[in-house]
Amino acid sequence: MNYNEIHVIKGEGINVVYHYKTFTMMVVKDEVCQILEALKRGYSVIQISKEAKYSENDVMSVIQFIEEKISKNENYLPQQNSNNNRVIDRITLHVSNDCNLRCRYCYALGGNYNQDRAFMNKQTANDFVDFCINHFDQINRIVFFGGEPMLNIEIMKYICNLFKNNFSSGRLSQMPEFGIITNGTILNPEIISFLKENITSLTVSIDGPKDINDENRVYSNGKGSYETIKQFIKTVKSETKIPIIYEATYTRQHIEKQYKSKDIHNFMLNEFGIKGVIVEEESLEINRILDYWQNYDYKMIAENNFENMPIGFWSILKSIAGKQSRKICPVMKRIFSISSNGYIFPCHMLAGNTNNNLGNIKAQNFFNQRTLYKSSEFIIDLQDNPKCNGCWCQYLCGGCAVHQFYNKQQKKFQKKPNSELCEINKQHIAQIILMIAALRREPLYWEKLMAKAKERQMQL
Numbered sequence: 001m002n003y004n005e006i007h008v009i010k011g012e013g014i015n016v017v018y019h020y021k022t023f024t025m026m027v028v029k030d031e032v033c034q035i036l037e038a039l040k041r042g043y044s045v046i047q048i049s050k051e052a053k054y055s056e057n058d059v060m061s062v063i064q065f066i067e068e069k070i071s072k073n074e075n076y077l078p079q080q081n082s083n084n085n086r087v088i089d090r091i092t093l094h095v096s097n098d099c100n101l102r103c104r105y106c107y108a109l110g111g112n113y114n115q116d117r118a119f120m121n122k123q124t125a126n127d128f129v130d131f132c133i134n135h136f137d138q139i140n141r142i143v144f145f146g147g148e149p150m151l152n153i154e155i156m157k158y159i160c161n162l163f164k165n166n167f168s169s170g171r172l173s174q175m176p177e178f179g180i181i182t183n184g185t186i187l188n189p190e191i192i193s194f195l196k197e198n199i200t201s202l203t204v205s206i207d208g209p210k211d212i213n214d215e216n217r218v219y220s221n222g223k224g225s226y227e228t229i230k231q232f233i234k235t236v237k238s239e240t241k242i243p244i245i246y247e248a249t250y251t252r253q254h255i256e257k258q259y260k261s262k263d264i265h266n267f268m269l270n271e272f273g274i275k276g277v278i279v280e281e282e283s284l285e286i287n288r289i290l291d292y293w294q295n296y297d298y299k300m301i302a303e304n305n306f307e308n309m310p311i312g313f314w315s316i317l318k319s320i321a322g323k324q325s326r327k328i329c330p331v332m333k334r335i336f337s338i339s340s341n342g343y344i345f346p347c348h349m350l351a352g353n354t355n356n357n358l359g360n361i362k363a364q365n366f367f368n369q370r371t372l373y374k375s376s377e378f379i380i381d382l383q384d385n386p387k388c389n390g391c392w393c394q395y396l397c398g399g400c401a402v403h404q405f406y407n408k409q410q411k412k413f414q415k416k417p418n419s420e421l422c423e424i425n426k427q428h429i430a431q432i433i434l435m436i437a438a439l440r441r442e443p444l445y446w447e448k449l450m451a452k453a454k455e456r457q458m459q460l
Contacts, residue, residue, distance in 0.1 A: 001067055003040045007392035008033050011434040014441075017066065018433055020392045022073035023320045026066070027437050035062045073323070086137040089334040092348040093128065095120045095155050096147035097340040101183050101225060104216040105251060105281050111147030113339075113352030119152040120340040124361075127342055129162045131361035132176075135368065139176040141201075145337075145348055150186035153194060160198040179203070181247070183217070184229035187236070196240050203276075204233055207248045208264040215253040233272050246276030252284065262308040269307075286421050293431050298438055302445045306452045314456060316396050316432050321453075326398040328382050328405070332358070332366065346413070349402050355411040379405075379413045387416050393426050 009016045015033050017026040028036075031054070038048045045063075049056045097118045099111025111117075120128075132139055144156050166172040179201035195202070206229050207213040214224025236244060248264050261278050268274055280288060292310045301309070319326040329335060329347075336358070337348040344358040344365050345351045358373060359365025366373045382405045388394050404421055407414045439445045 001063070001070070003036065004390075005392075006036060006040065006066070007430075008036055008040075009430045009433055011431075011438075014434060014438055016433055016437045018392065019066075019070050019073075020395055022070055023323050023395070024070050024073050025320065025433065025437055026069050027441065031058075032062050032065075035059055036066070039063070086135075087334070088136050088139045088336075089330070090141045090143060091132070091139060092143050092145045092335075092337040093120075093159075094145050094147065094338065094340045094348070094351060095149050095159075096152045098151060099147040099183070100151065100185060100219065101148070102218060102220045103183075104218070105249060107282060107349060108147070108351070115352050117147075118340060120155050122155065122158060124340070124342045125155055125159050125162065127362045128338060129159065129166065133166060133172055138174050141177045141179060143179040143181060145181050147340075148183050148186065149180055150182055150191060153191055156180075157194055157198075160194075177201070181205070183225065184232035185225050187232050192235075192239055195236065195242055199242055202236065202242050202244050204229060204244060204246050205249075206233075206246050206268075207251070208254070208259060209267055209271075212254055212257055212259055216249070216251060230272075233274070237272070237274075244272075244274050246272075246274055248276065248278045249281055250278050250284070251281040265308055287424055289424055289428050290431075293428075296435075298435070298442070298445065302439070302442075302448055306449055310428070310432060310435070312399065312429070313432055313435070314453065315398060316429060317436060317453060318457075319396055319398075320433075320436065325395040328398055329401045331401045332380055336366075347402050350406075353411060379415055382413065382415075382417075385415045385417075387422070391426075393429055396429050397425055399425075 005019055005021050007018045007020065009018060010033060015028050015030065017028050017032070017036060018024070034052060035048060035054065035058075038052065043051070045056055045059045048054060048059050097112050097115060097120075099106075099108075102110050142159075146152075149156060160178060163172060163175060167175050177200045178198050180195075180199055181203045182205070184204040184206060205217070206226070207215075207217055210224065210226040213226040213229070217225045217229075219225065233244060236242060246268050248268075250261060250264070254260075254264075264278055265275070268276060280286075289311060315326055318324070331346040335347070337345045337351050338361060339345065339351050342361045344361065344367075345353070345356050346358065350356040359367075359369070364372070382401055383389075383394065383397070388397070391397070401413070404417050404425075405413050439449050
């Protein structure tokens with residue numbers, strides 16, 4: 001057995017041995033940890049027996065126990081995502097390079113990405129639809145984005161109708177789903193009608209209650225946006241059947257006002273009856289991801305019906321249970337962004353950055369001249385590097401490619417993960433594994449967790 005494929009995780013009152021190639025988790029005693037750690041260091045059975053004062057039979061029993069557990073899962077290999085370049089999961093389409101808000105933390109510099117404020121026109125919309133039909137067999141989802149996409153409702157209607165017409169004529173074999181990410185400040189009967197006819201998912205940006213939302217999400221005159229967003233959510237919920245989720249940005253103001261992530265989740269659930277995600281403001285310290293583990297309680301978590309789980313918990317649980325590799329966001333392969341003037345970027349967060357320009361939809365681009373984009377600036381398989389390939393966490397480490405592999409100083413992707421964030425992620429995932437193991441030892445908690453996991457799967 002290759003003991004380097006085994007990772008030993010020690011927690012308070014519980015130890016877990018994790019074999020990353022088969023997703024095998026074993027709760028073990030301290031003595032087993034000690035023996036395994038010695039085996040990982042290259043000690044022989046005789047050496048361990050002499051130095052740790054265990055009998056050779058004890059050591060061999062541990063080896064046999066571990067091998068038997070792993071062998072039950074040896075037929076499972078991590079399932080990889082399809083590399084079919086003709087299938088795309090999501091295109092983020094910037095139909096507006098302008099915004100009616102001036103959020104103080106906006107990475108897009110008020111919605112224009114440091115470019116001219118402009119809207120996508122019909123010619124670019126036509127080029128976009130032709131690009132999709134000519135380059136791909138299937139596009140699962142197109143998300144209208146900005147700036148603020150509602151400022152350009154006419155072009156969104158135009159694009160949806162183009163897809164419908166091409167599908168009816170047989171030029172397009174499968175319709176994509178359409179979604180919108182909006183600041184929730186623009187709504188009228190025309191938009192309501194458009195949403196009903198075309199949109200299957202809607203994400204609203206809101207940072208929590210009025211006092212915290214209006215700290216940053218403001219109009220150009222400094223006025224807060226909460227009341228308008230509140231009315232937007234309630235109107236869309238009452239007049240359509242579109243599922244709404246929220247995206248909140250967690251900032252220093254949240255910390256100063258003593259809002260925790262769970263407070264935002266609870267508020268949104270109680271006030272609007274919607275769920276969503278909370279992302280960290282870029283300037284916050286990255287080790288905040290470990291704050292969750294300071295004062296958590298399994299009983300309290302279970303009694304709260306597993307509503308406020310740590311970042312990545314559900315996807316890691318799904319990965320381990322399904323023996324399926326959890327990957328970094330597949331930018332450039334299955335996800336990318338298109339600007340309002342037709343330029344292609346790996347991610348919407350990098351829109352407007354000339355270093356990351358993947359060509360134009362109407363000319364030479366990454367999808368029709370891929371050999372021109374094989375330099376170090378355009379790395380496709382980010383996790384295919386010595387540091388990741390030798391890591392026990394490689395099949396559980398997912399998330400944002402920009403956060404984990406993008407060099408902000410050089411303004412390009414790099415063939416190694418961000419070292420500090422990498423170490424923090426490993427600590428965080430180790431704690432999640434300990435949590436899963438601890439919950440599994442409590443039949444009542446585990447039954448409730450499985451019911452919650454099933455409920456969440458049905459919502460996907």
